[in-house]
């Protein structure tokens with residue numbers, strides 16, 4: 001049931017997309033449009049990588065960027081994360097939204113990967129939730145550094161949201177800048193409408 005008493009967030013924008021589809025690129029642009037004072041980026045992988053880095057003595061900053069370093073540990077991070085999600089599907093959703101930025105009216109969840117991620121926010125925030133799928137052709141993703149990895153790109157982490165989800169918005173991010181801007185114009189309008197409604 002949606003928690004309708006809370007004052008914030010006024011909008012929760014749940015992003016999903018394949019590796020190198022451009023989730024971080026698009027969500028960074030959206031946050032700049034909405035204003036960093038009004039909009040917080042929340043990475044579900046943030047608390048996961050933070051705890052994983054501590055337990056394995058790794059460089060968190062490098063796990064958080066778009067580098068090859070994180071790809072080295074991706075498979076084991078997926079396994080490690082799923083052990084915790086199997087006990088509590090909303091575990092990382094809850095951790096990722098407990099931050100000082102949670103006081104801002106707009107939350108952007110940058111990296112939903114499982115149906116339980118999307119359902120967590122839909123159940124908790126109802127019509128304030130907007131689900132967004134970022135799509136890019138495989139050829140474009142390859143040019144951005146994606147390499148098909150068995151156990152990753154054919155597993156739930158990358159395929160869990162391929163079917164069975166009705167997206168509120170689909171953003172095509174194949175590199176055509178003006179088309180991306182038009183799509184972001186429409187999404188920004190939808191978010192501002194939710195901000196204005198409450």
Ligand SMILES: Nc1ncnc2c1ncn2[C@@H]1O[C@H](COP(=O)(O)OP(=O)(O)OP(=O)(O)O)[C@@H](O)[C@H]1O
Pocket residue numbers: 017018019020021022023024025026066144173174175176180
């Ligand atoms: N429309 C675009 N124009 C130019 N560069 C882009 C565009 N979209 C993505 N990129 C670049 O492609 C690379 C991958 O993008 P990004 O990191 O946002 O993907 P992602 O979906 O977050 O990937 P991952 O799941 O691996 O973190 C980055 O270097 C990013 O700057």
Ligand SMILES: C[C@@](O)(CCOP(=O)(O)O)CC(=O)O
Pocket residue numbers: 019044045048063064065070074077078081111113157158
């Ligand atoms: C382990 C994992 O969180 C890594 C995500 O890394 P990134 O968002 O692609 O940078 C993916 C998952 O949780 O299945």
